Amino acid sequence: MLPKRLIVGPNAVTPNSGSTPGESPLSDEWREEPLVGVVAQLKPEKGLRTFLEAAAQASQLLPDVRFVVVGDGPLRGQLEALAQRAGVDRRVRFLGFRSDARALVELLDVLVVPSLSEGTPLVVLEAMAAGIPVVASAVGGIPDQIRHEKEGLLVPPGDSAALADALIGLLRDPARARDLGEAGHQRWATEFNHATMV
DSSP: OOOSOOOOOOOOBOOOOOOOTTOOOOOGGGGSSOEEEEESOOSGGGOHHHHHHHHHHHHHHOTTOEEEEEBOOTTHHHHHHHHHHTTOTTTEEEEEOOTTHHHHHTTOSEEEEOOSSOSOOHHHHHHHHHTOOEEEESOTTHHHHSOBTTTEEEEOTTOHHHHHHHHHHHHHOHHHHHHHHHHHHHHIIIIIBHHHHO
């Protein structure tokens, strides 16, 4: 028999405590222009192909934007080859595994979570804690973390055109991006802050 009352305990994160000593930050050159990034294992379900296709589309209208992929995995070689074929290999940097990934998230103008399937990723909450706007696939528990047009933007999984449009819209409207990031931070503070949850 099911219990009459269920309590759901969502994921929660602490505020970022800063970068890890010994890790090199992104070069100044890569911090001067708009920066969009993904933090994920390089596996099929994480949707990195969609991200790179969207990066190529967005770059046609926003030639100054740069992209970073933080994380490693079995698809790295294929994804690097795809970036080259799409003509964005000079605009996309694959950083591999980084122990300072949370600090790198804070350098982004937009965090992208292009997953084809997902649970409730901590990186979404880490971006919210840092006030970074999120564009993500509307899959799994992500719509429970960010609500479309309130704390971020949600797009259909695997839809590179929709993802590119969302990115272009935010990068062309920094005030809107800032408002979404601030709303995300406020929601993190009240609902997804580890101290609050405890």
